[in-house]
Amino acid sequence: MDVRQLPVNIGYLNHAGIALSAEERTCLQAGFDACRFKEGFHTLKFWGIIHGINAKYYIVQGLQEDPLKPRITLYSKDYAHWARLPSVTDEMRRKTRHVRGRFTGDPSFDFEYCYRKPNFKANDEDEHGNDVLTERTSLKEEERLAATVELINHEVEVMPRGYLRKSAKDEVKPNPMWQGLSLEEALLRSNYYHANPKRMRKLTAMVPPRNVPAIDFLESIEDAHSKPWWLVRGYRGSTVVTLRSLLWEGYTFFMVPDSRTFGSFYSGYGERNLDVVHMLPCPVAIDAE
Structure with a gap:
């Protein structure tokens, strides 16, 4: 989630068991301002928290104008001192x-x-x-x-349909005309796409009637083999819709229908749930490697 909207957006995650104390919110906001000023990011995203045995890792990511391009990831254990994570090999x-x-x-x-x-x-x-x-x-x-941060991003990070737009020059940018999803649309898994440039939608003879190449260029979680790993729920009288992952327990995406307000957050142990096949009504293969 965008760090500038942290005080408001964190409230949308309370139903998922995610909350920050008053001390954490105050200290993190000050740390975010210093981090953004020092690094000069276009957008700074509060990625989440990985809970260690003796300490927590607070993780942020600096995004470019194209949200799908590689990001710079930083972590901190005391809100104030932020260090870059090494490039993943x-x-x-x-x-x-x-x-x-x-x-x-x-x-x-x-x-x-x-x-x-x-x-x-x-x-x-x-x-x-x-x-x-x-x-x-x-x-x-x-x-x-x-x-682990990279793996979570590649496997479960999602974005709503229409938020990203692909130009004729293959440039991906946020769509300024997008006004959000209606409640009916927000409750459908087919309206959420993997935010992973390696998971582009494959061209087939059976193209969905509503397919628009400029916005439907990413793979939907409804189309992917990971479809059963997601739970979609409406809260607060369906004024907030959440999408929760069973594969990476702790990852939650939230969205306010009929608005541009959405975000995601991870709060967990940083371990892939290899027992997800036992949580589903029918057998689903999962690559443990």
């Missing part, structure tokens, strides 16, 4: 998928784990008789934090 992504367990709250902490090597058969041994099927390696918590 393929090795960090691979290691993060193997690590299990909660964050500790110490960015310098090393997670050690064993993983199964590819292209080796069971019971293979080296010249010293040691098992070569597995290998022990480590990953710093700061690197895991960066990769």
Whole structure:
């Protein structure tokens, strides 16, 4: 959510169990102003909170005019001092998928784990008789934090239909003519798109009648295989609609019908819910890797 609307927008998330104390709101607002002035971001977004065992990570992201372009992510544990997360590499992504367990709250902490090597058969041994099927390696918590934020963004971050507009030059910008979704539209999962440039809608012979290439260029959560992982609910007499993820428990998207007010927030442990298949009425495959 936009940090400039934090005092108002955080109230829309109370039904999802997300709240900030008066001290957190005051200190964070001061920290956001200093961070935005120092970094010179076009838009500063309060991404969310990852709860570690000994401390919390408050996370913000600096957005460009095109919300789908790469972002700069910063974190803080004391509201005042903000540090940039490292750029995510393929090795960090691979290691993060193997690590299990909660964050500790110490960015310098090393997670050690064993993983199964590819292209080796069971019971293979080296010249010293040691098992070569597995290998022990480590990953710093700061690197895991960066990769986890990116993974959550890629898998569950959504935006409402029509908010983004794609020009003939393939430039993506917020649509100034968009006035929000009606209540009926906001309650339909087909009106929420993955905010991920790698999940563009595929062109097929069966094009939906309402398809408008300028705004329907992203994959809808209704079209994706992740459809059962979302819960849509209306609160406050349906004056607020929320979309909650079961895959990343703690991610909540909110929207006020018939207005341009919407946002998302993550508040959780930073762990993918691999048991989501047991929470659904029918079996759904999930990639644990």
